Amino acid sequence: MAVEFRPVLNGHRYPRVVGIDGAPAGARADGATIAVLYILILLCTPAALIVRGLPLSVTPAAVLGFFGLVMWMLTHFTGNLGVAKGRNMARTGLFLFLTVNLTAYGYGTYHWLPSDELNMADQLLFLTLANLGIGLLVCDGVRGIDRLNTVLKAAVVGGAIIGVVGAIQFVTGFDVTRYMVLPGLRLSWEDLYVFERGTVRRVSATTAHPIEFGVVCAMLLPLAAHYAMRAKTLGEPFLRWWACTALIGAGLMFSVSRSAVLSLIVIGAVLVSGWTWRRRLRALGLLLAFLVVMRVAVPGLLGTFVGLFTNFFTDSSVQYRTHDYDLAFAEIGEHLWLGRASGTWYAPKYQVFDNQFIQSAIDTGLIGAAVYVLMLALAAAAGLRARRLSTDPHVRDLGLTLGGVMLAPIVASATFDLLSFATVTGLAFLLIGAAGALLRTAREAQPMQGSGPASPVTT
Structure with a gap:
């Protein structure tokens, strides 16, 4: 394969991977x-x-992610399949995360472990490799802005689908997921996906918990809004993307999750910092209109969200998250730097810490917890770096969006053990790869900007 450059908006040239036959x-x-x-x-x-x-115990997505890791490795043995090579800060973060997890696994299993903890360590290592596989595959295997848009638009459509599932659960109390068991798969637990919070129902859609559902929606909502605004600017059909945005936003509300709101606030702060005043006012108007609709359609829902923050210090869920910190710090001190290996501290055998920073410090030590944050920060930096390198408005907006979105897992990690939930973890690693792919696209376009003739570049 080769990369050829073709003109897009404003006369700039962006790469498109082509086959040997063109x-x-x-x-x-x-x-x-x-x-x-x-x-x-x-x-x-x-x-x-x-x-x-x-x-x-692995999900079908994890199996496909591990297959992606194998494909990524095989394509890097060749020089003519179009896979990207060379340094990339998002990929560096993924490699650091892999290194610290392998080191912690080796350190933890070097000593004797009970068979159940060893089995869990093996399972978590497989899941880590699967997540890294999809991140690396997207970072190096998705070439050009068109193909990256395809991936991210699929994520938005998937978010709209689970928004519909969540709406059905919220409105009717009926858990449709129990009828979504596909051949070749089995249920690993029988818990329902519909919960109650006070007098308001909260739902999980297809995820494992309402908190996870809310954070997933918070990460996908800015992407949906980006493609809605992009389609309108280009004169393409845009109502479908605004419909996806509304469904994802409704899903976030139906999760009744404090973590989702905090994540969205952080993302919004990043986006607003890079928007014009016109876009800020337009976004504020849309937000107010959406909240009015939700207040009329679901009385009491907004009041429940307000109560999540006004009653923060007396909330039983907050108190539960903080009452076991002494036990956590004592366990961290036992294996300060490299931890006891991911998966070896698990529920219901041990106390659950609803804090990924604490859980990472127990699993992979202080080094692992720091690298986890660094990996997400590097992905955010990759998106923002792509924004600075490009002069195309849509690439710049996407870079700003991804830069903000990658901060959401950092914020949410303080409120629940994020890496224990497969859906939000898989989405986070895919978006890390997307940030890296966007950075590559912006870098490859730089030398070819201008009015000079396009020439194919073999990779």
């Missing part, structure tokens, strides 16, 4: 194809479903 790479299966399939399986398959007949 046909667009998008006409055949590539990294974007696998990523689209992954995100739809990840979001549209209930989190409780795992593959039958395997010695480990």
